[in-house]
Amino acid sequence: MEEEKLNFIEASFLVLTILISHIIMDLPNMIIKSQNSSAVLNVIYITILVLIYFFIINKLFEPFDSKNILSISEFVGGKTLKVILGIIYSLYLICISAVILRGFCETLKIIYFPKAGLWIILGIFLVLAMLANKFGERNIIKINTILMPVILLSVFVIFIALLRNFEISRVFPLLGNGVKSTFVDGALNMCSFSGFIILFFVRPNLKNVKDYKKVGIVSILLSASYLVLSVASSLLLFPFLTANAEVLSVYLSACTIRFGKFMPRTDALFMFIWIFTFISYLSIIVSYIVKFSKESISPKSPSIATYISAIAIFIVALLPQNSTQVHFFQNVVYKYLSITIVFILSFVILLIGYIKKKKLNKTREIQ
Amino acid sequence: MNFFRKLIYDLTNDKNDEYQFILGENNSKTNPELPNELQKNQKVYDSLDVNLEYVHSRFNSLINSDVVIREFLINVKGKQFKAFILYIDGMVNTDSINNFVLKPLMLKNYSNQFDGPQVVSEAVASNILVRRIKKFNIVDYILDNLLPQNDVEKVNDFDKIAQDVVSGNCMLFIDTVNFAFDIDAKKFDKRSIAEPKNEPVIMGSQEAFVENLRTNTSMLRRNLCNENLIIESLSVGKSDKNQVAVCYIKDIANSDLVAEVKYRLNNLDVDYLISVGELSQLIKDDMDTSLPETLSTERVDNSVSYLLQGRVVVIYNGCPYVLIMPATILDFLSSPEDVNVNHVFANLFKVIRIISFCITLLLPGMYVAIVTYHEEVIPTELLFSIVASRSNVPFMVIVEILLMEVSFEVIREAGLRVPTPLGSTVGIVGALVLGQAAVEADIVSPILIIIIAITGITSFSIPDYNLGFHLRIHRFVFILLGFLGGFLGIVAGLFMYLLNMCSLRSFGVPYMAPYAPLILKNNSGYFVKPTWKREFRNSALDPKKKRVQGKTSMKWRT
Structure with a gap:
């Protein structure tokens, strides 16, 4: 049973998978578009904000030992709130993963499978996620632990390989569109860390709850490095990136890498790694949706929850009619939905729970 | 004349008198299932005759040519008892039975003629000799005095008797005694210890197990x-x-x-x-x-x-x-030589084995995927060369590669089956002559021959035979996936393959340990540490003793 629990590296990599998949989606493009030359500075800034946010969250979690946000919501508002929150989180994950998957599959379709139907590519990913869930969440995390170092390495390779092509002057002016744009409006770019949501649920799975802080810091810093390198690669490489570019910005960066005459194009190799990331990501998302449904509505068979969640992602992913709508979902819906659910709603629930717990403890002490 | 006589006979008679044997027909009448009553925990009887009859029946001694039952008389203290020994010819040391079982029991000697009391101990007290004498018991007497063998047991269960007799022991039955003496007298021809044939090492022991x-x-x-x-x-x-x-x-x-x-x-x-x-x-x-x-x-x-x-x-x-x-999977990629050589060399070999593992499993599939979907990965000059070499090949790349893979497997299988001196000939004819002919006939492209050859050679560097088999089969799966979905197909297959590996356990130990689950404590992982640094046993095995050596194994340096 002890083996079912995660050590801090496994837990960090679990959180990282979600964070990095969101980054690969097209976040660098979105950040560069909104911040221009201050994109790197903005990423550093939001990283600091997220770290501060995490320290607060960690403090708020302390009285609850190894409970997750759903258990805390039950403590705050009873079973009803738990069910409502379970449904909200499930819908959020379905929507976000569907948008991310759609963006990635569109890229795959354009590059490699122009004749294949989009639904086939989407279907392959979702069938794999369903099959992966048959092996259980623990095995998905195990494979994730093996793959993550390779995934992390890929962005460093891209960055280093592109170093000689970088135009450093593109980071100037440092403040881009201005102080307000970088530090006030730019704070909304915290949505890049929407994978943070897993940190609200990972606590009960940890072998040692004291590792929670370490898990949070490591995963945030590693994903921030990934984001910084991705943003820097795109910013320093291209004079401009349009929001409506039909392929991923990290892919565009990878396309320009040349390793001499023998390897003129290496983007397929990076795509190879990113496909791994997305399958892993989707498997984790489906397993978490199943977990939420188990905790909140206790379905008779977890397999049914797996199928339903995969089909739901499939349907939502097919909803946008064209790439403009996909970009709208990625740049607007994703941003505000993530900020609302991950950074506001979860925080409010946790804060109320914390206050209630403190009051309860005080009352007990008085008695 | 005879011919015509036979012809007339054949024309006038039906041919249903020809000999025919069909196994399984009228099975229930001619080949009934034998009752198993003789083998139900039967104990040894008191009567020797009954035991003899039972043994005859159980060991089918009337039709079994190598089952020996020797009846004789035992001389004990001047009295005679009926007895018999049972053994299987060719599995026992007959000299040992003759000299140390039959001789002491049958021939007159000091031990079996001695009629005095059996003294257990004696002491002298006040000039009076006090002796403890054991009451005569034939069984104890035989065991203590007449069977000079190092391994003799009393057995009263016929199942155990049967098992030991077929293992090469000799059984002694005596009248009125309700058990048998199980005498270890094994001796049979066996292969002598030789060098390992399939796991040779340079710096290690040269002894291999045998059949015994x-x-x-x-x-x-x-x-x-x-x-x-x-x-x-x-x-x-x-x-x-x-x-x-x-x-x-x-x-x-x-x-x-x-x-x-x-x-x-x-x-x-x-x-x-x-x-x-x-x-x-x-x-x-x-x-x-x-x-x-x-x-x-x-x-x-x-x-x-x-x-x-x-x-x-x-x-x-x-x-x-x-x-x-x-x-675990790492054990299958390790060689006994790894610990014998310097850890730097060992780790280099290990890296090579990992690369070989990946090439064996994925290279043909990757080739199909790249040629079909991801040509941009190939350098332009090489791509031209591949396209030119494939221009005259009439088959699709999948057919071409499957053709060559299957041919390679057939050559490999044929090489194993033919007598050893011919094995290399089959390999040369198959690989060189057929390969070259296939290229010249434009059945396959030269680049494909290189791919198949590399895959074949790397598959031989997998230390474990069974893992090699596994990889050979799964290679075909990846070829199909590469053809169907390019890198997407291969990644999908690889993901499921790794996931399956992660879900496996071998006697409770995760198959991918110590990497999945990640066990950080006391593990060197796949790579070999220097000899002086191998302080702990593999913690995935949860051994009782965790430490292999002290913190400072080379105490002479301190």
Whole structure:
């Protein structure tokens, strides 16, 4: 049973998978578009904000030992709130993963499978996620632990390989569109860390709850490095990136890498790694949706929850009619939905729970 | 004249008098299932005649030419008792039976003629000699005085008697005694200890296991001087009842692991087993995977090394390979030579093996994927060359590669089956002549020959035979996936493949340990540490003793 629990590296990599998949989606493009030359500075800034946010969250979690946000919501508002929150989180994950998957599959379709139907590519990913869930969440995390170092390495390779092509002057002016744009409006770019949501649920799975802080810091810093390198690669490489570019910005960066005459194009190799990331990501998302449904509505068979969640992602992913709508979902819906659910709603629930717990403890002490 | 006579006979008579044998027809009448009453925990009778009749019946001595039953009279203290011995000719040492069983019992000598009291002890007190005399008992007397053998047991169960007789023991039955003397007099021809044929090393021991169980256990004992080495005997199979030895070091191996191994071996409902290969398939955790879950080795030093790590070794009588359990994927990619050489060399070999593993499994599939979907990965000049070489080939790349892969497997299989001197000829004819002819005839492209050759060569660098088989089969799956979905197909397959590996366990130990789950404590992982730094045993095995050596193993330096 002890083996079912995660050590801090496994837990960090679990959180990282979600964070990095969101980054690969097209976040660098979105950040560069909104911040221009201050994109790197903005990423550093939001990283600091997220770290501060995490320290607060960690403090708020302390009285609850190894409970997750759903258990805390039950403590705050009873079973009803738990069910409502379970449904909200499930819908959020379905929507976000569907948008991310759609963006990635569109890229795959354009590059490699122009004749294949989009639904086939989407279907392959979702069938794999369903099959992966048959092996259980623990095995998905195990494979994730093996793959993550390779995934992390890929962005460093891209960055280093592109170093000689970088135009450093593109980071100037440092403040881009201005102080307000970088530090006030730019704070909304915290949505890049929407994978943070897993940190609200990972606590009960940890072998040692004291590792929670370490898990949070490591995963945030590693994903921030990934984001910084991705943003820097795109910013320093291209004079401009349009929001409506039909392929991923990290892919565009990878396309320009040349390793001499023998390897003129290496983007397929990076795509190879990113496909791994997305399958892993989707498997984790489906397993978490199943977990939420188990905790909140206790379905008779977890397999049914797996199928339903995969089909739901499939349907939502097919909803946008064209790439403009996909970009709208990625740049607007994703941003505000993530900020609302991950950074506001979860925080409010946790804060109320914390206050209630403190009051309860005080009352007990008085008695 | 005779011809015409036969012709007339054939025309006038039906041909239904021709001899025909069809197995299985009228099975119930001619080949009824024999009653099993003789084998139901029958105890030895008091009467020698009844025992004799039973033994005749049970061992089918009237039709069994090598079952010997020798009746004779025993001389004890001047009296005579009827007796017989039972053994299988060719499995016992007849000199030993003649000189140390029959002679002392039959011929007159001091021991069997002595009629005085049997003194247990004597003492002199006040000039008076006090003797303790044992009451005469024929059984004790025979056992103590007339059977000068080192290993004699009293057995009263005919099942045990039958099992020991077929193992090469000699049974002595005496009238009025309701048990038999089980005398160890084994001697049969066996292969002498030789060098390992399939796992050669340069700097290690050159001894390999043989077919005889006792020789194998003795080799383990000789190589592992530790009184805590336990060798437990079990029998497997209902008809065959072959001996299996479960070996482990009591103060190192996890007790639960040992219990689990014994539990699985004791709960096999099979009539017989031929080799450890069959046994390993019957005791593996996951039946659906073709991945091996137990290591097999013919090397004694390798087995000793695994025993010292806290694993269990199972020796099967009649097979020169032993099973080692539990095993992880990393063990299948390790060679016994790894610990003998400097860790830098060992790790280099290990990296090469990992690369070989990936190439063997993925290269043909990757080639198909790249040629079909991802041409941009190939340098432009090379791409032109590939396209030019394939321009005259009439087949699709998938047909071309499957054709060559299947041909390669056929050549490999044929090379194994033909007599050894011809094996290399088949290889040369198959690989060189056919390959070149196929290229010249534009059936396949030259680049494909290179791909198949590299894949074939790398597959030989996989140390474990069973893992090699597994990779050969799965290569075809990846070829199909590469053709259907390019890198997407290969990644999908690889993800599921790795996921399956992550879900496996070998006797409770995760198959991908220590990487999945990640076990950080006391593990060197796949790579070999310097000899002086190998402080701990593999924690995935949860051994009783965690430490292998002190913090400073080279105390002479301090």
